[in-house]
Amino acid sequence: MKSLQVIEKLFRYVLRYRLQLILLLVVSLFGVGFEVIKPFPLKFIIDNVLGNHSSPFLNGLLPSEFIADKKKLLLFCISAMILILVCSAALSAWIFNLTITLSQRLVYDLSIDFFSKLQRLSLAFHSKNKIGDLLNRMNGDVFVVYFLVAQILLPSLTSIVSLIGMFYVMVKIDVLLAVLTFCVLPLLGFTLAFFAKPMNDTTMTQYIKHGEMSAFVQQSLSSMKVIQAFAREAFMQGKLNTHAEEFSNAYKKANKVSMTYNQLSLVISGFTAALVIGVGAYRSLDGRLSVGDLFIFVGYISALYGPITSLSTAISTAITLSARGKRIFEILESDEVVKEKQSAIRFQSLTGGVEFKDVSFGYNKSEDAVLYNVSFKVKPGEIVAIVGPTGAGKSSVISLITRFYDTWNGIVSVDGMNVKDVELHSLRNNISIVLQDAFLFPMTIKENILFGNPDATEEQIAEAAKAAQAHEFIHKMPEGYDTMITENGASLSGGQRQRIAIARAFLKKAPILILDEPTSAVDALTEAKIFSALQSYAKGKTVFLISHRLSTLKHADQIIAIKDGRVEEKGTHESLLAKGAFYAGLYKHQHIS
Ligand SMILES: Nc1ncnc2c1ncn2[C@@H]1O[C@H](COP(=O)(O)OP(=O)(O)OP(=O)(O)O)[C@@H](O)[C@H]1O
Numbered sequence: 001m002k003s004l005q006v007i008e009k010l011f012r013y014v015l016r017y018r019l020q021l022i023l024l025l026v027v028s029l030f031g032v033g034f035e036v037i038k039p040f041p042l043k044f045i046i047d048n049v050l051g052n053h054s055s056p057f058l059n060g061l062l063p064s065e066f067i068a069d070k071k072k073l074l075l076f077c078i079s080a081m082i083l084i085l086v087c088s089a090a091l092s093a094w095i096f097n098l099t100i101t102l103s104q105r106l107v108y109d110l111s112i113d114f115f116s117k118l119q120r121l122s123l124a125f126h127s128k129n130k131i132g133d134l135l136n137r138m139n140g141d142v143f144v145v146y147f148l149v150a151q152i153l154l155p156s157l158t159s160i161v162s163l164i165g166m167f168y169v170m171v172k173i174d175v176l177l178a179v180l181t182f183c184v185l186p187l188l189g190f191t192l193a194f195f196a197k198p199m200n201d202t203t204m205t206q207y208i209k210h211g212e213m214s215a216f217v218q219q220s221l222s223s224m225k226v227i228q229a230f231a232r233e234a235f236m237q238g239k240l241n242t243h244a245e246e247f248s249n250a251y252k253k254a255n256k257v258s259m260t261y262n263q264l265s266l267v268i269s270g271f272t273a274a275l276v277i278g279v280g281a282y283r284s285l286d287g288r289l290s291v292g293d294l295f296i297f298v299g300y301i302s303a304l305y306g307p308i309t310s311l312s313t314a315i316s317t318a319i320t321l322s323a324r325g326k327r328i329f330e331i332l333e334s335d336e337v338v339k340e341k342q343s344a345i346r347f348q349s350l351t352g353g354v355e356f357k358d359v360s361f362g363y364n365k366s367e368d369a370v371l372y373n374v375s376f377k378v379k380p381g382e383i384v385a386i387v388g389p390t391g392a393g394k395s396s397v398i399s400l401i402t403r404f405y406d407t408w409n410g411i412v413s414v415d416g417m418n419v420k421d422v423e424l425h426s427l428r429n430n431i432s433i434v435l436q437d438a439f440l441f442p443m444t445i446k447e448n449i450l451f452g453n454p455d456a457t458e459e460q461i462a463e464a465a466k467a468a469q470a471h472e473f474i475h476k477m478p479e480g481y482d483t484m485i486t487e488n489g490a491s492l493s494g495g496q497r498q499r500i501a502i503a504r505a506f507l508k509k510a511p512i513l514i515l516d517e518p519t520s521a522v523d524a525l526t527e528a529k530i531f532s533a534l535q536s537y538a539k540g541k542t543v544f545l546i547s548h549r550l551s552t553l554k555h556a557d558q559i560i561a562i563k564d565g566r567v568e569e570k571g572t573h574e575s576l577l578a579k580g581a582f583y584a585g586l587y588k589h590q591h592i593s
């Protein structure tokens with residue numbers, strides 16, 4: 001993605017609010033007008049009140065008796081001075097307000113699009129990208145659109161207009177002095193050109209180092225238990241120190257470069273000021289310039305610094321803008337991989353038949369496949385157990401039913417429809433799932449269970465929790481269903497977490513229920529109770545069950561045994577035992593041990 005393309009894409013966001021932008025530009029131009037006329041009242045006080053110059057402008061504006069009365073004229077000039085100051089301050093406040101409102105709106109839009117894209121991106125994308133990095137993009141880089149408006153577009157335009165305005169007034173007063181004053185521009189331009197690359201590079205390094213440090217802190221905070229369990233606090237502290245030191249060095253370097261540039265620009269404009277005052281005073285001695293006009297020049301020299309700094313900030317921001325904007329559009333435009341077809345079909349209610357036809361699948365095209373030619377057929381209402389050693393591919397099989405990933409070859413179909421032809425939402429709405437690592441949100445227990453079906457009643461929640469053998473322990477908690485769960489359910493035992501996740505899936509009441517080792521952390525007696533509740537709950541539903549405790553799966557209508565990504569055997573518990581091969585080996589081994 002080229003820099004210009006990034007800017008163009010950002011512009012598309014800005015143009016959504018073209019009316020606000022035009023209003024902002026118009027108000028800003030008025031603001032510039034006030035800046036340009038600011039030194040005039042002082043000029044008139046010096047030349048026309050204190051001195052005896054005559055001004056065609058004042059003569060045209062005021063009656064001659066008024067001009068002749070110096071006290072009245074002084075009062076007029078002072079009032080004009082105050083009026084200009086007040087108007088200019090009011091306009092600045094208005095401009096500030098308009099800028100903030102517009103740019104916040106833009107940042108909001110970009111953040112919303114970014115988050116919504118993140119939610120659509122497949123799990124393959126999320127397992128490749130670090131959360132810390134995505135957070136930095138979401139919290140930091142989306143501000144590029146703010147910078148585009150508040151630090152580039154607006155300041156550049158107003159600066160250029162105000163420079164032109166001041167130059168016009170100066171030329172009208174004294175051409176030589178105007179040219180001398182504006183000599184400062186190319187000098188500052190050269191300085192900026194010299195500093196642009198180092199300023200950009202050091203700023204980018206500062207961002208990167210900051211990102212690395214926050215990613216490290218974020219990872220450490222979420223693995224504090226492991227750090228403490230292995231007593232590796234000092235090691236992690238050392239790592240943080242290195243990150244902090246690198247960030248601090250990058251920060252110092254970036255600020256040193258920009259400080260040098262700022263000081264150099266100050267020296268250049270200070271030098272220009274001295275030169276202009278010297279030459280101006282000399283020409284004033286010659287009578288070619290009034291003292292009041294000299295004051296206009298002096299006023300403009302300090303006023304020049306504003307637009308010039310804004311312009312140089314605009315240029316240096318523009319340099320980092322495309323780099324940071326690229327980080328946003330990289331995500332916004334990344335391929336969704338698991339894509340919904342334009343003409344995707346919406347499932348209403350399913351009967352729950354599932355079929356795999358010659359399915360091959362892997363997580364990474366550059367690596368070997370994880371599943372090879374997997375085929376099986378499940379009739380609506382069947383209970384299917386998927387068994388096999390760890391790493392055999394059981395979780396991978398079920399993640400293809402919900403279409404978390406797409407197959408490499410072969411077809412996964414639900415109710416006879418290829419899942420690739422179905423609307424993702426309608427497919428997943430028809431599936432209840434307990435994932436292998438039961439994730440809970442930092443909300444109340446009730447809200448966690450309701451996640452499966454936000455419209456459920458209190459009774460339905462309690463019913464699902466009872467079936468999942470969770471009601472009793474929830475009920476005993478001081479705040480019951482309103483108990484807040486800490487991040488990732490850390491305040492609960494492993495088995496409690498799993499039972500809440502089961503209740504959440506039960507409450508959804510979808511025609512297909514998938515349970516991936518739902519009771520691995522639950523004792524055998526409670527597990528047996530959950531499975532007996534499941535028998536009645538799952539009537540008419542298709543159930544996929546994965547468990548390493550094979551005794552719990554005996555009653556399944558069909559057992560699919562997977563070994564190294566291939567279906568090794570299929571059949572009922574009895575038929576597979578009778579066969580005396582792979583499954584029988586697994587089962588006997590468990591029973592002996
Ligand atoms: N997100 C992923 N990215 C890359 N490879 C993965 C990913 N998830 C699983 N794998 C790999 O796919 C293979 C099958 O994993 P899978 O999780 O399906 O096994 P499983 O049978 O569910 O094992 P377990 O009983 O331990 O849960 C493994 O070799 C694993 O390393």
Ligand SMILES: [Mg+2]
Nearest residue numbers: 394395396436
């Ligand atoms: Mg698994």
